[in-house]
Amino acid sequence: MSYERYRSGGLGLKTGIALALGVFAVWSLAPIVWMVMTSFMRQRALIVRPPDFSPASFTLANVTKIIGESDMLWQGILNSAAVALLSTAIALALGAPAAYALARLRLPKAGAISFLILATQMLPGIAVAIPLFLIISRIGMIDHIVTLALVYLTFNLPIVIWILRGFFLSIPDSIEKAAAVDGAGVVQTFVHIILPISRPPLAAAAIFAFVEAWNEFFFALILTRRSVQTVPLVISQFQGQYQTAFGQMMAAALISVLPVILLAIVFRNHIIRGFADGMSKG
Amino acid sequence: MFVAPALLVLALMLGYPILQSWWLSFQRVQLQAGRASETWTGLDNYIRLFADATFLQAAANSALFCLVEVVLVTLIALAVALLLNHPLGRGGIWKIMLIIPWAIAPVAHGVLWKWILNSNYGILNGLLMQLGVIDSYQVWLGSPVSAMAFLLLVDIWKSVPFIALLLLAGLQRIPQSLYRAAYMDGARPGAAFRHITLPQLRGAIAIAVILQTIWSLRVFDIIFVLTSGGPADATVMMNFMAYRTTFNFLDIGYGAAIANVIFIVTVLLAIIYIRLLQPREPGAAK
Amino acid sequence: MPQIELRNVGKSFGTFIVCHDINLVIREGEFLTLLGTSGCGKTTTLNMLAGLEEISSGDLLLDGVRANHLAPTERDVAMVFQNYALYPHMTVARNIGFTLKMRGVSRDEITRRVTEVAQSLELGHLLDRLPSQLSGGQQQRVAIGRAIVRRPKIFLFDEPFSNLDATLRVRMRAEVKDLHRRLGVTSVFVTHDQEEALSISDRIAVMRGGVIEQVGTPEEIYLHPATSYVAGFIGNPQITLLSGRVQASSGQLSVVSGAAELPLPPDADVTPGQAIEFAVRPEQVQPDPKGHPATVTSVQPVGAATHVGVMTAFGPMVASLPRFARLNHGETITLGFEPAHMLLFDATTGRSVGRRPIPVRKERTGS
Numbered sequence: 001m002s003y004e005r006y007r008s009g010g011l012g013l014k015t016g017i018a019l020a021l022g023v024f025a026v027w028s029l030a031p032i033v034w035m036v037m038t039s040f041m042r043q044r045a046l047i048v049r050p051p052d053f054s055p056a057s058f059t060l061a062n063v064t065k066i067i068g069e070s071d072m073l074w075q076g077i078l079n080s081a082a083v084a085l086l087s088t089a090i091a092l093a094l095g096a097p098a099a100y101a102l103a104r105l106r107l108p109k110a111g112a113i114s115f116l117i118l119a120t121q122m123l124p125g126i127a128v129a130i131p132l133f134l135i136i137s138r139i140g141m142i143d144h145i146v147t148l149a150l151v152y153l154t155f156n157l158p159i160v161i162w163i164l165r166g167f168f169l170s171i172p173d174s175i176e177k178a179a180a181v182d183g184a185g186v187v188q189t190f191v192h193i194i195l196p197i198s199r200p201p202l203a204a205a206a207i208f209a210f211v212e213a214w215n216e217f218f219f220a221l222i223l224t225r226r227s228v229q230t231v232p233l234v235i236s237q238f239q240g241q242y243q244t245a246f247g248q249m250m251a252a253a254l255i256s257v258l259p260v261i262l263l264a265i266v267f268r269n270h271i272i273r274g275f276a277d278g279m280s281k282g
Numbered sequence: 283m284f285v286a287p288a289l290l291v292l293a294l295m296l297g298y299p300i301l302q303s304w305w306l307s308f309q310r311v312q313l314q315a316g317r318a319s320e321t322w323t324g325l326d327n328y329i330r331l332f333a334d335a336t337f338l339q340a341a342a343n344s345a346l347f348c349l350v351e352v353v354l355v356t357l358i359a360l361a362v363a364l365l366l367n368h369p370l371g372r373g374g375i376w377k378i379m380l381i382i383p384w385a386i387a388p389v390a391h392g393v394l395w396k397w398i399l400n401s402n403y404g405i406l407n408g409l410l411m412q413l414g415v416i417d418s419y420q421v422w423l424g425s426p427v428s429a430m431a432f433l434l435l436v437d438i439w440k441s442v443p444f445i446a447l448l449l450l451a452g453l454q455r456i457p458q459s460l461y462r463a464a465y466m467d468g469a470r471p472g473a474a475f476r477h478i479t480l481p482q483l484r485g486a487i488a489i490a491v492i493l494q495t496i497w498s499l500r501v502f503d504i505i506f507v508l509t510s511g512g513p514a515d516a517t518v519m520m521n522f523m524a525y526r527t528t529f530n531f532l533d534i535g536y537g538a539a540i541a542n543v544i545f546i547v548t549v550l551l552a553i554i555y556i557r558l559l560q561p562r563e564p565g566a567a568k
Numbered sequence: 569m570p571q572i573e574l575r576n577v578g579k580s581f582g583t584f585i586v587c588h589d590i591n592l593v594i595r596e597g598e599f600l601t602l603l604g605t606s607g608c609g610k611t612t613t614l615n616m617l618a619g620l621e622e623i624s625s626g627d628l629l630l631d632g633v634r635a636n637h638l639a640p641t642e643r644d645v646a647m648v649f650q651n652y653a654l655y656p657h658m659t660v661a662r663n664i665g666f667t668l669k670m671r672g673v674s675r676d677e678i679t680r681r682v683t684e685v686a687q688s689l690e691l692g693h694l695l696d697r698l699p700s701q702l703s704g705g706q707q708q709r710v711a712i713g714r715a716i717v718r719r720p721k722i723f724l725f726d727e728p729f730s731n732l733d734a735t736l737r738v739r740m741r742a743e744v745k746d747l748h749r750r751l752g753v754t755s756v757f758v759t760h761d762q763e764e765a766l767s768i769s770d771r772i773a774v775m776r777g778g779v780i781e782q783v784g785t786p787e788e789i790y791l792h793p794a795t796s797y798v799a800g801f802i803g804n805p806q807i808t809l810l811s812g813r814v815q816a817s818s819g820q821l822s823v824v825s826g827a828a829e830l831p832l833p834p835d836a837d838v839t840p841g842q843a844i845e846f847a848v849r850p851e852q853v854q855p856d857p858k859g860h861p862a863t864v865t866s867v868q869p870v871g872a873a874t875h876v877g878v879m880t881a882f883g884p885m886v887a888s889l890p891r892f893a894r895l896n897h898g899e900t901i902t903l904g905f906e907p908a909h910m911l912l913f914d915a916t917t918g919r920s921v922g923r924r925p926i927p928v929r930k931e932r933t934g935s
Contacts, residue, residue, distance in 0.1 A: 101284030131302035
């Protein structure tokens, strides 16, 4: 048995693996394919048993109707975009310097602080939701984009810090020594050297924070009323209102997840490296 | 100082609420016309937990849900990671397949499954009917056991890819030279898996188990959309119950007590998680 | 005036002492090498000179002024790092120019000086490349360019050639030596490679366990090692230290080792009964019909010579014989050496007890 064969298996094993991969692909994609298909199917094709898949069943009507008429969804998308962008921007602005300091500046207790920050990321939202709700209603900031963006920092900031810290730890320290000898201070080193070479992990952290904020439901449910409904809220309400308009329902869901799915696909390698590694390395 | 702003924000948004949450849990809080009136009741809220059938049910549900989900997610994710580590599974398309379920909003995901499981026109009913598995359309979310099973299915679908990524990263960190050595030593592929892959992957698996437990504990969106805790509270879990007690029943002190139970369990798990990571951390004394 | 002076400089991390009472004077224009194995404190010493690590105790004087707390910039030093430490996101031109930019030099001036430096290092055609698009030797040159563009008062080199292959290493050695000759800038060079140190330096400081064992010209270090450690560390092939006891018979000092008695040079600083260690440099061991019988235990031809390991009545030795000497294992030959060529050390302190070093000629500065 050659080593190649040893590692990849014989024909039998290879067939088995190919089959298993096929099953995995179906399992992963089937629900999504069904979501996309439903979005383009007429109502009458969907409410027969079994659904009617003849070419005449397919239409753009659901999508155009949602795009053309649903102010609620558009408002939701705008709100989500605003909240997610704001939260991501703040998380990066605060998180990047913090991560750098924790990774590099020989702070006392840097290790302990880092782990504390990591631990906060795991806290269930409910543990802080009740007091946050009481405080925020007391100061009259319920239903406000800034409120939501700030609350999202509770999970976005730790993620950003953790992803970036992992990367900063991996930068050879002679780069910073070289910068010091070249006359750059800590801030200049950070701005001119560290940030430019950190674009990939910055992108990963940003995408991660953005997607999490875009998709967040629990805090949005508690902390918003009418004017700052984010996409997940809109979708959950749609399903109450248009219970039986399945095509439009799915079209709305599809449109609402499309932006982040595209982002995730484009930046998949960054995200995978940044997070899967970040969560399993000290 | 570089860290101060970030720490300040976290302390303000997390530290203070956590303390406040404990404070609240020792009180009876009543909302009247938007004003909260508080009465100190000591440990009453916690004592009440043990007598509350709904809470005990929710705790049991949480435990069951976590246990089944963690076991299944870990096993499936391990299988998926092994598949994708095989030369046949290395293509970029597979990463896309892993990343999509992560990026889909849990709510959209719940709505999608609610449609798939629809008792009148759902595709699952249609498919199983065509295949002859069932002879009439089923109300999948209608009975306690089946509702729980489908919640699990839906959440597992969403959770597997991420854990698989974690384990895949672990697999790819195993030095190839170990397998060459095992090959030279005459170990069969099965033995190589048992004596190299599994022991080398132990850390990654442990981390996956802990993280998944924490994530399973706080599942909310899917319950909210799919079952709202029903039928007959069969899918009410601690997280959902804390939400409902606080924001629907406005029993804020009691809600906080439930939330704190979840908090404690999470903290314990987080400590284990950090212990698992720490040996690889050279430490601050570097 | 000495340009760099270290007075009792020490460095410790907590209770762990890395450098202990370093005393060193480096003259203007001198090329001094800190030589030692890894962990001997040579890089820490360099970092303290650069201002990258704090000095725990003692004083660092630059041009006679205490400089312990000056930042690297204020010390006017430039440094070349082991892995080059080029900024991966900047082109060659921007890498070299970064230090000028940090000093607020005008853009035209930066361009002019970068171009000039690049020309002198044969990097002119690579200015728009990124470090990842360069070969190892080219990256090394960029790192040097980055150091010289500023015309600093002091160059620091931290094992700059250790990532290069053997051929390139020898070439870069010559280039750096040439650069030093042209610019005449005081240079401190760190390496673990004794051959590199011997070939490039005006003076060498041999370090061990955070302490300087000996400072001297390559010639002094090689011919008159101050300690048995230096004797063993410098030179290829390595010498073997043999132990023995001093004896006086009829006014003549000798050392008794194993079954043999060897005459000592008359000016040896020893007393009868003293336990000593001794060795002879391989190239000073020669075939000699009247010499000591020696059984060949190993033969290693290295081109210009053949290193022959032998066993004698007083212990193992290595001789460097003419190239491709035809010898067989187990063969017995006779070898001899001048007593004056014996390196002698006290067995307990390890300090040299050979004849006192000849006073060295007044040293040229700069070379």
